[in-house]
Amino acid sequence: MADLIEALRAVVGEAHVLVDADLRAPYETDWTRRFTGQASCVVRPASTEEVAGVVRACAAAGAPMVVQGGNTGLVGAGVPRGDEVLVSLTRLRDLEPVDRMAAQVTVGAGVTLEALQNHARAAGLDFGVDLASRSSATVGGLVATNAGGIRVLRYGSMRTQLAGLEAVLPDGTVVSRLTGLTKDNTGYDLTQLLAGSEGTLGIVTRVRLHLVPLLPARAVALVGLADTDAALELLSVARDRLASLSAAEIFYADGLRLVRDHAGLPAPFAEEFPACVVLECTDRTDPTDAILDTLAECEAVGDATVASDAAGRARLWAFRETHTEAISAAGIPVKLDVSVPLGELPSLVRELPGTIAAVAPGARPILFGHVNEGNIHVNVLDVGDAYSEVTDAVLRLVAAHRGSISSEHGIGRAKVAWLGLSRSPEEVAAMRRIKDGLDPAGLLNPGVLLPCETGSSG
Amino acid sequence: MADLIEALRAVVGEAHVLVDADLRAPYETDWTRRFTGQASCVVRPASTEEVAGVVRACAAAGAPMVVQGGNTGLVGAGVPRGDEVLVSLTRLRDLEPVDRMAAQVTVGAGVTLEALQNHARAAGLDFGVDLASRSSATVGGLVATNAGGIRVLRYGSMRTQLAGLEAVLPDGTVVSRLTGLTKDNTGYDLTQLLAGSEGTLGIVTRVRLHLVPLLPARAVALVGLADTDAALELLSVARDRLASLSAAEIFYADGLRLVRDHAGLPAPFAEEFPACVVLECTDRTDPTDAILDTLAECEAVGDATVASDAAGRARLWAFRETHTEAISAAGIPVKLDVSVPLGELPSLVRELPGTIAAVAPGARPILFGHVNEGNIHVNVLDVGDAYSEVTDAVLRLVAAHRGSISSEHGIGRAKVAWLGLSRSPEEVAAMRRIKDGLDPAGLLNPGVLLPCETGSSG
Known part of the structure; x- marks a missing residue:
């Protein structure tokens, strides 16, 4: 471990490798406080080259990594399980000039959504995604989780905004697609593969984004x-x-x-x-x-x-x-984020209270969401100790309605056990083959999205 | 081979395994007549289950396959190099009822673009992609090549229309994402990975598509x-x-x-x-x-x-x-399909004639295309025997302008040798790892998109 720390210091400078427990602490717990774990250290690279150097050092040492943006995730994908090197991307804050002709901009993964919005608006354009955690959520995290929000109806989710990206793969190589070509049919779309992959296939370091008209x-x-x-x-x-x-x-x-x-x-x-x-x-x-x-x-x-x-x-x-605020003030809710085909939405909403009451009598479900996408945030108060039972019952009901157990928050660690409700064994096997192809040692975000395999590093 | 033919007949019926040279011929040459090759047989499955049966039979026999839709491709991805089993998908012609609430429809891969358009319009909606070969081009081919056309400016390319798909993977397993969820963050987006993969990762058999308003x-x-x-x-x-x-x-x-x-x-x-x-x-x-x-x-x-x-x-x-028609009538052109960042388009257009003249004096370049995407179809008449030199010179000029050597037609076989102009060695290596993960024996469309590896089945 001492060797690895030295190698990481050589890449990012001594001040940006945090080993002291006090300094690590803010990175080790997510904001819901449901997920927490110790990192072997927190490393804060400031450029794609530094991220690549960090990944190569970890790969050489066989050290697993967990990647973190603004730490606003809701499924525990960005905090350590224990002993990973935590790679924080908040220093990748470059805002390049807006390309007005292409209506595009390139920004660093650590730029917050709010900074991006302000940057686009100063150039007379706007960004298509908006959501409540805009002041903390970072662009890299939005891409890694394919974030949604309130304007998906008009502009699509985060993956729709992507004109390209730059990322460091698990072996430390860099792939860079930042020219912003609107049409480019030269092989597999690595940009779209990395979008929504929750940091398990590569670390997104820079992003080329489509902008939309600023409508007054x-x-x-x-x-x-x-x-x-x-x-x-x-x-x-x-x-x-x-x-x-x-x-x-x-x-x-x-x-x-x-x-x-x-x-x-x-x-x-x-x-x-x-x-x-x-x-x-x-x-x-x-x-x-x-x-x-x-x-x-x-x-x-x-x-x-x-x-x-x-x-x-x-x-x-x-x-x-x-x-969200009123629910949090009323207690610690079970928070689930699901979607169903639009035609199934009325019956899902009708059936949810009974389904929840069956496993947690006296629980109070509060539902709200993005109706066009059939996307309901299921918040359940007063569940007592039936947290896991409520989660299980709700996700099974959603699956029975041919829905998704995670509409916009991702699988993370929180829903790995339920992945099979939304993805078939064949799909999970295909995902596993892609993961193993790009990250054979399983060093990137182990235990996130896909369960750790026996014998692999997780 | 006789055993494989028997196995294929058992899957699709004797009438749909074409071994006779006359019957195979229409499938063995593309419409540009530049690409031709003999198939060991042509097999015409009519359902996802039959496609899966065909793939399993071929996989068991170690027989390479080439996948064909409407055979309107321009880069030779759909015709055999020699001795592959040619899997024709034109019998997968199901048009399911339009889901007006979701503004979506599920159709078979063999449905033509025109049939899809008519089907959508009959329900008061429209389909976002349109292009000249609409009467022959099939939905499966449009997905596999991420087709573009004249309305990309408004609605995006084919991948943007996808709400999901069903596909047979190289091992014969079926992945099916047809519920049409607009938001679904449960792992890698296999739909987007297969879009534009030119049949090298899986065979698309059914597609769930977003429809757009029918504007009068x-x-x-x-x-x-x-x-x-x-x-x-x-x-x-x-x-x-x-x-x-x-x-x-x-x-x-x-x-x-x-x-x-x-x-x-x-x-x-x-x-x-x-x-x-x-x-x-x-x-x-x-x-x-x-x-x-x-x-x-x-x-x-x-x-x-x-x-x-x-x-x-x-x-x-x-x-x-x-x-297109006027150019064809004037001779056999070099046909290239490229795009550059919009700011580079004027200089590309200025430089193309000189670049072409340097390798083919007397050649006549005719340029036209989709200006919003910086996408120019470079047609060159009167190139004499400098076909390959003109191709090389144009694609290198495009790469120097940070462009794509294939904007909407794909790489196929025609441009494999030039892939490195648009994709870095690191990207090609990542694509290869994905291909090897999903198709370790290299049986699906060998030699298309990625060069055949020594020792693999191609």
Whole structure:
């Protein structure tokens, strides 16, 4: 180990190899505090070359590595199990000039989403992905987990934004696809393979991203509805009529009640509705009239309120966006992130409470999410000691509806045991063959996504 | 071999294993007639299960396979080198009902692009990819080559349309991702890995596709311009102002002359312009006024003509679309398909004639393509016996401009020798490790995309 520490110091400089327990500690626990483990050291490279040097030193020593970005992950993929070298990428913070002709930019993996957004907007463009942890989440982590967020409906997930990337493979070689070609059919798309691979196939160090037009006009509608079926009807009408639609978020009466109690918010409607949808439209000119016309056309609408000024929009978004905070304030929830084919969403939502009650009587499920993608964040409060039973029951119900046990958070360590619910043995075998081909010694993020094999380094 | 033929007959039935030379012949030469080779037999499975049976039989016999769709490829990936079992997928023609709520459809790999388009339109939706060989090109081939075409600007390439797929891996196992989940972060994206892999990692048998809105209103502008720089200026203004922009195609004066002579078309403008761009907008309401406003705003426009009726649109498109036919009528061209970063496009276009003349004096380069993607189809007439020299010189020039030697046609066999111009040794090594992981015996499309290794089955 002393030899490895020396080798790492030679690569990144003494100040950036943290061996002291106090210095390591902030990196060793994720922000949910559910995942924690000791690293043999934390190493903080500042360039692709330094990352490659770190990986080569670890490979030579047979030392497993765990890769960390902003440490905002929810499935424990970025913290050590024990004794790995923790490679933190937050020093890769280069923001290259925006290429306005191509509407692209190249940035370092350690750049936060917020810094990227500000950089794009300063050049008169915007970035297609947005999510709540924008001030901490890093671009490298967003790529490694193929992050989603609230604008997937309009712009797709993180993998859709990728025009290319640079990465260090487990053997320390560097692959670099940063020219930003929109069309390039010269073999396997390593960029797309690395996106969503959770750091198990390579360490993303730089990313070439597509940017989107910066649209100045915005309007938000909060709509009260009878149930999830009505929400799907509204969604269908909105997608048909509103080319400017950029978000469609759903939540339910119990979540709304929790949020209102927590934040002291007034009732949005005179009447109480079982389900609510927030629609947001973003355009070159004010989309308010288009939204109002659309709502008038849709019979499923129970009641609705629309705002186009910043304060009004924030007021409506707050009913949705305060969910996470209000839930955390009410206890330590089971947090699951699932999606099902859109047609299955109403029955999933109907069946979830009973499924959860069967294993944790008295538990309180709070559901909210991205309705267009059939993506529901299942938060369950008051589960007592039935954490694992609730997780198992929910994920099995999702699988029965042909859904994904991880819609946007990834598998990490948290869901490895349930991977088989979403991926067949044949698919897992194919993934394993790819992993073994690129990382035969199993040194990169062992135990993340795929279970450790007996006899391998994990 | 006789044993293998028997085994294949047991899988697909005797009528669908073609051993007679006359019956095999239509499958053994590509439509450019540049690539030809004998297959040991042609096998025509009709379902995923039959494809899996064919692959297992071949794997057991150690027999290499070559996979063919509509046989419209331009790089020789779908015809045998010699003695492979040719697996033709044209019988996988299932068109499942369109899922209007999800705006998705599942179809067999052998469905033609045209049949898919008609199927989507009958349900009030459309498919995002369109290209000239639509009546023959099959969905499986479009996926395997990540086909592009004229609407990439609006909807992206074929890989962007994929909501999932079903494929048979080289060991005969089936992976199936057909639930159409828009968000699913449960491990490596095998769908995206197989897209563009040219049949070397698996045989795509069914595909789940995103559909796009069927937009009824359409207008086309033909614009005369001073040069490629002016075309980029027009593109930039059009992208900023026309959310309905769906195509931007470029061609040049010598191509226009060839097309007019071939098809007897009148001059589009009173004056002759060095470059022309076709813009198409597609929208819910007539985009003509928006196009006219945009053209009026753009100083680079030399002259322009706009049409919104079907006959007028066809008349303007003909100047671009007749290029391939007019070139073929004038001789057997070198046909290359390249792209460069947009900022490099003007210098590439300026340098190509001199670069070609240096190795083939008297050769006539005709350039046209998809300007938004920096994608130029380089056709060179009258090259004499300098076919390979012209190819080499053009591809090296493209590489010097940080471009791709294959923008949308793939590597196939035609460009294997030049792969290193677009992909680094480290990338090729990574691709090889993936290939060896999934197809250790090298039985699937040997010699396509990656060179055959000494000692492997190719």
